[in-house]
Amino acid sequence: MTDLLNLLRENARLTNRQLADMLGMPEEAVAAEIAALEHRGVIRGYAAIINEELAESTEVEALIELRVTPKRDFGFDDIAKTIMMYDEVESISLMSGAYDLALTVKADSLKDVAMFVSQRLSAMEGVLSTATHFVLKRYKDKGIFIEDEEHDERSMVCP
Numbered sequence: 001m002t003d004l005l006n007l008l009r010e011n012a013r014l015t016n017r018q019l020a021d022m023l024g025m026p027e028e029a030v031a032a033e034i035a036a037l038e039h040r041g042v043i044r045g046y047a048a049i050i051n052e053e054l055a056e057s058t059e060v061e062a063l064i065e066l067r068v069t070p071k072r073d074f075g076f077d078d079i080a081k082t083i084m085m086y087d088e089v090e091s092i093s094l095m096s097g098a099y100d101l102a103l104t105v106k107a108d109s110l111k112d113v114a115m116f117v118s119q120r121l122s123a124m125e126g127v128l129s130t131a132t133h134f135v136l137k138r139y140k141d142k143g144i145f146i147e148d149e150e151h152d153e154r155s156m157v158c159p
Contacts, residue, residue, distance in 0.1 A: 063104055083101070
C-alpha cells in the first residue's frame with residue numbers, strides 16, 4: 001500500500017497498467033487496492049499542482065496562524081470544524097508550538113483576505129489572535145518544483 005500511495009503522490013495520472021508494472025502486481029489488484037483506499041477514505045481526492053503565475057491567476061493566498069482557546073470536551077476539533085466550512089479555507093491543521101491552528105486561505109484580493117480575518121476569524125468565539133502571511137511566490141508544492149530551474153551556462157570567475 002505504501003509504495004502505491006507514494007507513486008500516486010508523485011503522479012496521480014499514472015494508469016493502473018503503469019502502476020501495476022512499477023509495482024510488479026496484476027493490473028486488477030492495483031485497481032482493487034485503489035478502490036479500497038478510496039472507499040476507506042485513505043485517498044480523499046486527486047488534485048493538479050498549478051503554477052499560478054503561468055495560469056495568470058489573480059487569486060491571493062495567505063497562511064494564517066491562529067491561537068485559540070480549545071472548547072471543553074471537544075478540544076480544538078470543534079473550532080477547526082467550524083473554520084474549515086468557509087469556502088476561502090483551503091486547508092487547516094492543528095500545530096505544535098507558538099500557535100494552535102494553521103490555515104491556508106485563498107481569495108480574490110488582499111482586501112477579501114483581510115475581511116475574512118477581521119470579520120469571520122477574529123470575531124469567532126475562542127480565537128485569541130491571528131497572524132496573516134501572504135504568499136508572494138511558490139517554489140515547490142507537494143514535492144513538485146513549480147518553476148523549471150534555469151541553468152546558467154556561464155562559469156564562475158573569481159579574481
